[in-house]
Amino acid sequence: MVKLRVDSDFYNEAVPIEFTRALLSQAKALGADVTALLEAARFPFDPLSQHAQTVFVSREQYSRLCLQLIKVLGDESGGVMPDVRTPVGTTRLILLSMLNSSNLSAALRRSIEFNATCRVRQGAKVVNSLTVDAEGRDATLTYMCEDDPADQQHNVLCNVALWLRFCGWLIGQHIDIVSAGCGGPEPEFNAGLRHFFPCPVVFDQPVNSVSFSARHLEAELVRNEADLHQFLKLAPYYIIIEPEPSEVSVTQQIRVILGTDFRAEMPSFEDLTGLLNMSARTLRRRLEKEGTSYQRIKDNARRDAAISLLSREGLTVSEVAERVGFSDPSAFHRSFKKWTGQSPGSYR
Template identity: 30%
Template sequence: MSAATEKGTISAALVEEALLELRRLGHDAEALLRGVGIDPPALAQPGARVPAALYARLWLASVRVLDDEFFAMNRRRMKPGSFAFMARAALGEASVGAALEGALRFLGLVLDDLDPRLSRCGALAEIVLDEPPGPPPRAFTCFTLWLMIHGLACWLAGQRLPILAIDLRSPAPDYDGDYRVMFGPNLNFSRPRSRLLLDARALDQPVRRGKDELRRFLAGAPANILVRYRDPQSLAMRVRAHLRALAPADWPDLEALARHFHMGASTLRRHLAQEGQSYQSLKDQLRRDLAIAHLDGGEPNFAELAFGLGFADASAFYKAFRKWTGATPGQYRTLIRQRGRHAAIVQTARED
């Protein structure tokens, strides 16, 4: 991952994705780019990127031109003010989960082609997109919707809500680097259905925002949902990136990790605590993410998976996985297969 990606910039590929429908409708995309401070010829340079703040300005400019907050990617426009209305309504709920359910119902009314719904199973929660028959929407469409939903949920909770995985029906785009920075590495394409997987316990958190904070949040949108809760420079994210580059059996102890980051163990522990994390919680989260990714990909041997994740034996892995998800590895894999079959049946019925 390049340093540019990590410092709050957006690739030229995503800029072009944002302009696709605007161009198709006959609008002057180059004039729009120049109007927000982006040089159109510079976008054609290899590896070109723009500051996230300029991408946010481009989003707002497209809203004015298209009279649509969703880049004209749906048959029915998402009229300006829709996101603000959704956020105000969500603020009146007691929990993040209740706020999300209300926001998703609202989006289902606003968007004809994407009907998001929230479901829970034990310690897992998923936001599923019920899509009409036919070709899937492009990845950029789904990721823009996830950005709105997840960004709002993070703001309501006052912290980043970790994403366990994202599945999309659409094929992988030519470039997905920005999506992996924004949403995490566990992105899966050409799947039977589109969904975002969360830890259900995060949804039980109270809404921690007030009306004054809402005004500031809306004044800063969409720039604040592009970068505020996706801080790859935080110590926790740097620790995760370091661990992900190693096999779990090679993960260092706290003292060795602190030396890697050129600080004392107590300092590292204190900085992680300030971010609401601990070294043990980060290791647990990463093991959980890796376990779910392997099971979702059809990992057949639980003993090998347990060993690969650094557990002493399969029973320790079973115990930890049940704590993470409320299900055994076998139950979770069966659930994934059942849902995949159900999604295929529903899709076939719609096409018939």
């Protein structure tokens, strides 16, 4: 029986074993030799074995396994982008082409141009665009290839979400997806969509799309080539499991202050200005620049905690509501449905 020591530091950066098992199941479905894959990735045990009782693996172990699968398949999408294979090194080249852009808007348009120029799809029509609504409030990134099977569109949509996480790393900000559309039907198993989209997802749409605050498009890029070299070593963890926190993001600093226990009253905006050593005017301006507000950050912190707690066994919906700061379960139901488009019971 294999066991892994889990201390508090490890737990904060650990990967639930379910992600590793899902990766290996995907590898088997694609014809990869799982035993050879684990050996090449220097994995200490077989997560698919009935004797493996480990609950978590390290971010380094998970990242090595992902990178080894990509090497074996010769496809950086891991075989889940049905329209085109992504040769090893493509992501690095796209990010290098984006690094010296004036802002995220210019960087994203470069990545779209890269896709159109460097990927061959045998004549299939592709929609890949970045638009901003008339009010200048929300930006929408779309992707759709007409030859892709309808029942694979949810995987394509998840890859669009992954790309936004790359973009968040480039600007040192968390990009919160406020809504999404899938170009296919709702899949029978939607754990992947839930992981990447803690927001309403509308299915059977003309294209795959993700919408987020347009203010992020104005953000300057804060990374360089040396940063990219280090980031790519753990990119699977940061892009698939948990985005890398940024010290330059006020949103991230506030999330750290709020923590994960919301049974006590949250700091007021005035309290926050003192904790961050900023004037109220400066804090509002910084939050506006990051496309968010203190209320949205509080809502998202509660939402993320609720989603995590609902995934655990042994807690009732009322207990989850209490842990995320709702004394009235009905108020929690209303808020959760507003956040995710589903009731807590349906989501569970």
